[in-house]
Amino acid sequence: MTEFRPGRFQILPPIVKNLIIINSIMAFAQFVLGRFGIDLSDYLGLHHWKSVYFKPWQYITHMFMHGSYNDVNGTIMHLFSNMFALWMFGSILENVWGAKRFLTFYVVCGLGAAALHMGVLAYEYKVIEQAFTHYQQNPTIDQFNLFLNQRVRLSGNPLSLQLYQVAKDWGNLPSQDLANESISAINQYLHGTTYMPTGQYFPGIYDEATVGASGAVFGILFAFGYLFPNTLLYLYFLVPIKAKYVVAAYALFELYAGIQNSAGDNVAHFAHLGGMLVGFILLKIWNKQNRKHFY
Numbered sequence: 001m002t003e004f005r006p007g008r009f010q011i012l013p014p015i016v017k018n019l020i021i022i023n024s025i026m027a028f029a030q031f032v033l034g035r036f037g038i039d040l041s042d043y044l045g046l047h048h049w050k051s052v053y054f055k056p057w058q059y060i061t062h063m064f065m066h067g068s069y070n071d072v073n074g075t076i077m078h079l080f081s082n083m084f085a086l087w088m089f090g091s092i093l094e095n096v097w098g099a100k101r102f103l104t105f106y107v108v109c110g111l112g113a114a115a116l117h118m119g120v121l122a123y124e125y126k127v128i129e130q131a132f133t134h135y136q137q138n139p140t141i142d143q144f145n146l147f148l149n150q151r152v153r154l155s156g157n158p159l160s161l162q163l164y165q166v167a168k169d170w171g172n173l174p175s176q177d178l179a180n181e182s183i184s185a186i187n188q189y190l191h192g193t194t195y196m197p198t199g200q201y202f203p204g205i206y207d208e209a210t211v212g213a214s215g216a217v218f219g220i221l222f223a224f225g226y227l228f229p230n231t232l233l234y235l236y237f238l239v240p241i242k243a244k245y246v247v248a249a250y251a252l253f254e255l256y257a258g259i260q261n262s263a264g265d266n267v268a269h270f271a272h273l274g275g276m277l278v279g280f281i282l283l284k285i286w287n288k289q290n291r292k293h294f295y
Contacts, residue, residue: 009091009092009095010091010094010095011091012087012091013091013094013095013099013102014094014099015090015094015099015102015103015106016086016087016090016091016094016102019083019086019090019106019213020083020086020087022064023064023066023079023082023083023213024079024083026040026044026064026065026066027066027067027075027076027079030065030066030067030068030069030075031069031072031075033069034068034069034070035069039068039069040065040069041065041068041069041209041211042209043055043061044058044061044062044064044065044211045058045061045062045065045209045210045211046058046059046061046062046114046117046118046209046210046211047206047207047208047209047210048118048121048122048125048206048207048208049118050125050191050206051203051206051207052192052201052207053203053207053209059111059114059115060107060110060111062114062209062210062211062212063107063110063114063212063213063215063216064213065209065211065212066078066079066082066211066212066213067079067211067212078212082212082213082214082217083213085217085220085221086213086217086220089217089220089221089223089224090102090106090217090220092224092228093105093220093223093224093227096227101286105219105220105223105279105282106216106219106220107216108219108278108282109215109216109218109219109220109275109278109279109282110213110215110216110219110275111278112215112219112274112275112277112278112279112281113214113215113216113218113219113268113271113272113274113275113278114210114215114271114274115274116270116271116273116274116277116278117210117215117268117270117271117274120258120270125190125205125206127151128151128190128205129190131147131150131151132147132151132186132187132190135147135183135186136183139179139180139182139183140179141167141170141171141174144166144167144170144179144182145167147186148163148164148167152189157189157202157203157205158202159185159188159189159192159193159202159203159204160189162185162188162189163182163185163186163189166178166181166182166185167182170182188202188204189204189205190204190205190206191204191206192204192206192207210268210271212268214268214271214272214275215268215271215272215274215275216275217275218250218254218272218273218275218276218279219275219276219278219279219282220279221246221247221250221276222247222251222275222276222279222280223279223283224243224247225243225244225246225247225248226244226247226279226280226283227283228243229242229243229244230242230243230244231243233246247276250272250276251273251276254269254270254272254273254276255269255273257269258270258273
């Protein structure tokens with residue numbers, strides 16, 4: 001069987017329904033608590049293990065967080081796109097597999113996505129740390145600008161803005177003091193810093209949180225395309241495309257975007273690929289153990 005043909009099944013099976021409810025409640029909680037200065041992403045979003053915010057449970061909880069309380073539109077769109085895909089493809093899989101197997105698949109794909117994403121981040125941060133070490137041996141304005149162009153993403157983070165301000169000041173007035181200041185600014189950009197007069201903590205890149213159910217959802221998407229490759233999906237509700245081609249296109253795009261690593265792109269592309277990869281491995285294991293679940 002390579003095409004899904006709806007029969008008697010639940011339009012909104014229990015696991016999919018509860019996942020949608022929990023994710024929606026968490027998004028609402030983000031907005032409410034954010035009004036009181038509490039950012040749930042600091043506690044429940046997935047952080048690098050060098051971050052002051054890192055907690056082991058974040059490997060699970062990040063799957064129920066979407067966006068940020070100060071970006072309402074972005075959070076709602078992120079939540080809607082993930083939950084719509086979860087309902088569209090996950091409902092079918094839960095009807096085929098049953099609740100227990102579906103939930104296991106969803107969680108394992110999410111964990112695998114997080115693991116691959118953290119591995120890629122570890123590599124990227126190691127490269128940045130090595131570049132920083134190299135820069136400290138020869139802290140010139142040219143080397144500083146080279147470091148900024150190759151290793152720093154300009155964002156709203158005050159510590160990244162501080163780096164570019166140092167570069168501007170240094171270009172206008174060469175000084176050894178600014179060379180030392182550049183080293184301090186890079187260190188703060190990496191690891192964060194506390195502004196002593198107020199005690200306010202400014203997060204570094206290690207403190208950036210990864211949120212969203214996308215890794216698990218991409219695993220669900222892959223499973224649907226793997227089990228029902230010839231099912232027609234309608235692009236923009238008009239153009240029919242077989243599921244296997246949609247999955248392949250998504251995988252290629254995520255690989256390209258992840259390697260490209262464009263400035264301003266804050267999407268965890270390798271997490272999406274991780275969800276697909278772990279989903280594929282899990283499907284192969286299950287298929288070998290018990291073929292009655294597969295077609």
